[in-house]
Amino acid sequence: MADxxxxxxxxxxSLIGKRRASDTVFLGLSTGSAISIMVILxxxxxxxxxxGLPAITANWSSNQDLAAIHNPLGxxxxxxxxxxxxxxxxSLWSAVIAMILGAPVAIGIALFISHxxxxxxxxxxxxxxxxxAAVPSIVFGLWGIIVIxxxxxxxxxxxxxxxxxxPLFSGQVTSTGSTMLAGGVVLAVxxxxxxxxxxxxxxxxxxxxxxxxALALGATRWEMIRLSVLPxxxxxxxxxxxxxxxxxxxxTMAIALIISPALLFSVQLLTDGYNSQTIAANIALNFxxxxxxxxxxxxxxxxxLFVVSLAVNMLARYIIAATGPGAKGRKKKGKRx
Numbered sequence: 165m166a167d168x169x170x171x172x173x174x175x176x177x178s179l180i181g182k183r184r185a186s187d188t189v190f191l192g193l194s195t196g197s198a199i200s201i202m203v204i205l206x207x208x209x210x211x212x213x214x215x216g217l218p219a220i221t222a223n224w225s226s227n228q229d230l231a232a233i234h235n236p237l238g239x240x241x242x243x244x245x246x247x248x249x250x251x252x253x254x255s256l257w258s259a260v261i262a263m264i265l266g267a268p269v270a271i272g273i274a275l276f277i278s279h280x281x282x283x284x285x286x287x288x289x290x291x292x293x294x295x296x297a298a299v300p301s302i303v304f305g306l307w308g309i310i311v312i313x314x315x316x317x318x319x320x321x322x323x324x325x326x327x328x329x330x331p332l333f334s335g336q337v338t339s340t341g342s343t344m345l346a347g348g349v350v351l352a353v354x355x356x357x358x359x360x361x362x363x364x365x366x367x368x369x370x371x372x373x374x375x376x377x378a379l380a381l382g383a384t385r386w387e388m389i390r391l392s393v394l395p396x397x398x399x400x401x402x403x404x405x406x407x408x409x410x411x412x413x414x415x416t417m418a419i420a421l422i423i424s425p426a427l428l429f430s431v432q433l434l435t436d437g438y439n440s441q442t443i444a445a446n447i448a449l450n451f452x453x454x455x456x457x458x459x460x461x462x463x464x465x466x467x468x469l470f471v472v473s474l475a476v477n478m479l480a481r482y483i484i485a486a487t488g489p490g491a492k493g494r495k496k497k498g499k500r501x
Contacts, residue, residue, distance in 0.1 A: 209470065216464030219457055220244045229457045236426050248465050250427045254440030255469060257431065258347055258419060259412035266352030267405050270359035277360075278367040279389060290364065297357035305421035308350035313341025313422065320345065320434045331431055338436035342424040345433040350418050355408035362407065366400030367393055399484040406480035410473055413444075420445040443469040 224230040224241045231240035233247065241247040273293065277286045320343065323333040370393045378388040394401075419425075425441035432438055443465045451462055 209467075212463060212467035212470055216460055216467045219461035219464045220467075222457060227457060230461060233458065233461065234427070236428055244461065244464060247427070247461065248443075248468050250429055251441055251443045251446055251465055252468055252472065253429050254425070255413055255442040255444070255472070257440055258344060258351060258442055259409055261344065261348030261433075262351030262355055262412040263405065263409055265348055266355045267359055267408060269352070270356045270404075270408070271363050271401060273356070274360045274363035274367055275389065275393075278364050279385070279393070290361075293357055293360045293364075296353075297361070301354065301415060301417045302421075304350055304354050305418040308346055308418060308422040312349055313343075313346050316343070316346050316349065317341050324434055332433050335432045335435040335438065337434050340424070340436055342422060342436050342439075343434050344423055344430075344439045347419050347423045347439070348433075350422060351412045351415055354415065354418065355411050358411055359404045359408040362404035363397065363401050366397040366404070370396045402483045403480050406476055406483075410476055413469065413473055413476070415442075416444040416448045420448055 219230065222230060222244070224243050224247070233241060235241055273289070277289050277293075281289060317338075320337050320341075324335075324337045327333045374392040374396065375388055378392045379385075383391065419442050423439045424437045425439050425445065426437060427441055427446075428438070430438050430440050447462050447466055451459065454462055
């Protein structure tokens with residue numbers, strides 16, 4: 165009997181153990197692609213470190229080329245960190261404004277397309293939202309200059325007149341519209357496609373049985389979404405929002421065209437000429453006219469933006485692992501062990 169069992173199971177094991185040539189090729193291509201991503205990422209990091217290190221470690225007080233970099237608050241920068249700190253603040257501040265304005269709208273659009281709009285209308289809206297991702301950033305910047313800046317001038321006057329006691333809306337109100345508020349609105353529109361597309365697909369992947377069970381128990385459509393769809397899509401919403409944050413952090417031309425920047429710390433949204441500059445826009449504006457140690461300083465600021473983007477993605481992975489499907493099961497398993 166044992167011999168018969170052995171002869172019965174051995175052919176299936178031999179079939180499972182075989183690997184076709186196409187499987188080997190596919191495995192090699194997928195493995196090589198994954199390795200190439202890591203190699204490229206490491207290469208970018210090494211390049212930024214090597215090229216930016218001379219300016220990071222230099223004595224800015226005694227270097228004439230570094231001292232020649234304009235400082236609106238004094239004659240020269242004391243160190244690289246004093247130079248990059250306002251740029252980091254400007255990048256983070258503009259991205260946060262864009263996320264506050266854009267992420268709720270993007271999630272609302274995704275919910276409307278996935279659960280409220282008729283099928284034909286949902287298809288058209290989904291196509292339009294995806295089409296926004298193909299619009300170049302320079303076009304968004306021109307749209308912000310011609311349309312958004314004049315459009316926000318009455319709102320800026322209103323906010324300063326009635327809410328000027330809040331630091332965000334204080335200061336001399338702009339007459340040109342070159343404000344951080346205008347830049348944040350344009351950035352919010354630019355992150356709509358990526359956040360909307362990802363959250364829409366996550367909402368559509370909610371198990372149909374969960375939705376039907378909630379409706380069968382007497383829940384309204386909004387209660388069904390709140391109890392079944394949003395908890396299931398929580399991790400996907402977080403990942404989509406942080407991907408949009410990464411897009412806003414790296415945006416260059418739109419911010420460079422719209423706002424009138426300066427290298428300083430500022431939270432004011434309605435002023436002209438007192439807006440914190442972003443790292444990406446600063447590099448785009450100054451790299452062509454820089455040379456030597458000044459170019460090294462710009463690459464060093466790019467290294468800081470690279471580190472911030474990497475930290476944002478690591479935070480996203482942590483949040484997804486902590487709140488995604490199966491997180492509670494992993495926690496219970498860890499407590500038992």
